[in-house]
Amino acid sequence: MTQAPPTPQAGFPHLAQLPPRVRMLTMVTAHHISHVMHVIAELGIADKVAAKPQTAGELADETGTDTAALARVLDAATAVGVFRLQPDGKYEMTAEAEFLRSDVPGSVKDFAVHIGNVSRLHSYGELLNTVRTGETAFNRVHGQPVFDYFADKPELSAPFNRAMTSFxxxxxxxxxxxxxxxxxxxxxxxxxxxxxxxxxxxxxxxxxxxxxxxxxxxxxxxxxxxxxxxxxxxxxxxxxxxxxxxxxxxxxxxxxxxxxxxxxxxxxxxxxxxxxxxxxxxxxxxxxxxxxxxxxxxxxxxxxxxxxxxxxxxxxxxxxxxxxxxxxxxxxxxxxxxxxxxxxxxxxxxxx
CATH class of the missing domain: 3.40.50.150 (Vaccinia Virus protein VP39)
Structure with missing residues (x-):
């Protein structure tokens, strides 16, 4: 008797239960999910959905973004359990999405903002050089240590400091x-x-x-x-x-x-x-x-x-x-x- 495939469920996959090649693909593409969380955090989507479920169009109007592009980002988020798309086309909160709000204990919203900042992405692009030389990638890319770099850039230091305080x-x-x-x-x-x-x-x-x-x-x-x-x-x-x-x-x-x-x-x-x-x-x-x-x-x-x-x-x-x-x-x-x-x-x- 042929066994039916498991019913798909939202949430990040349990890697140990996946075939080896799929596990590797999931790990290789994990940064895609990080970028999705960064966009949601930057736009304050979780705060808006927590106030009331909304469609991608309504959220796009509030955030000044493209409806189709935002919908694709939100749909990617639902795949890993962040928000849930209702039959009426509105996105609602999930337990995971709660921690992308700005007003809950233990929020990781500011950390998600920080993680996706281009200054960090550029330094991770130099990881191979760090492995070859031992040189701190951030210093190589930006010409100074990270805390010195942040010192006169409140747009970078403010979310970082808020994230550390939240932690x-x-x-x-x-x-x-x-x-x-x-x-x-x-x-x-x-x-x-x-x-x-x-x-x-x-x-x-x-x-x-x-x-x-x-x-x-x-x-x-x-x-x-x-x-x-x-x-x-x-x-x-x-x-x-x-x-x-x-x-x-x-x-x-x-x-x-x-x-x-x-x-x-x-x-x-x-x-x-x-x-x-x-x-x-x-x-x-x-x-x-x-x-x-x-x-x-x-x-x-x-x-x-x-x-x-x-x-x-x-x-x-x-x-x-x-x-x-x-x-x-x-x-x-x-x-x-x-x-x-x-x-x-x-x-x-x-x-x-």
């Missing part, structure tokens, strides 16, 4: 609860931006005071966030550069999603400055909040993040062994790894 906000509450931050009197967040992570720690641990440390162009944005979070009276904001020095006094230091931006030499400079600030206080602790890559041959999203570091930033993600080696060279021992919302882990480090 931090999605995980910060869980991280604040998971880490043993209540065991310390003063927690310093180094490179802590406007203080989102630190404010969550202080909200969940009323006995703790905070020190927020970041570059002079960043810290002016911190008081408003800290005040809104109700922790401004327990937080000291200090401007500086952790490549030069780190404030002394706290008994716990945090580096969240910082060290993966830098190579081993640069990370060593930061870590040695933290170790110097800790001094003889062997009860003090350093907490890294970072991805921890698995060993080879299994799916691990942090390996995709590692390519991002390779191409655009010049840093890298690391395995647990890699983190332990890096820390040992700078006067720390990795004593505990606590898994959190992927790709985050809390790495507790003791000064030695």
């Amino acid at each position: 931090s906000g999605h995980a910060a509450t869980e991280l604040a609860k998971l880490g043993p931050f209540g065991d310390f009197s003063v927690v310093a967040d180094l490179g802590g931006g406007h203080g989102l992570m630190l404010s969550e720690i202080l909200k969940h641990h009323s006995n703790v005071r905070g020190l927020l440390y970041d570059r002079p162009e960043v810290t002016p944005g911190a008081p408003a966030l800290l005040e809104k979070a109700g922790v401004a009276d327990r937080t000291t904001v200090v401007s500086g550069d952790f490549f030069s020095n780190v404030p002394e006094g706290p008994d716990a230091y945090i580096l969240k999603s910082v060290l993966h931006d830098w190579d081993d030499g640069e990370c060593g400079t930061i870590l040695r400055n933290v170790r110097k600030a800790i001094g003889e206080n062997t009860d003090a602790r350093l907490f890294l909040i970072e991805a921890v890559m698995t060993e080879a041959n299994v799916w691990d999203f942090s390996r995709i993040l590692d390519l991002e570091m390779l191409v655009n930033v010049g840093g890298q993600e690391r395995t647990q062994r890699g983190w332990a080696t890096l820390l040992a060279a700078s006067g720390f021992e990795l004593v505990k790894v606590t898994r959190a919302v992927p790709p985050n882990n809390i790495l507790e480090c003791r000064p030695v």
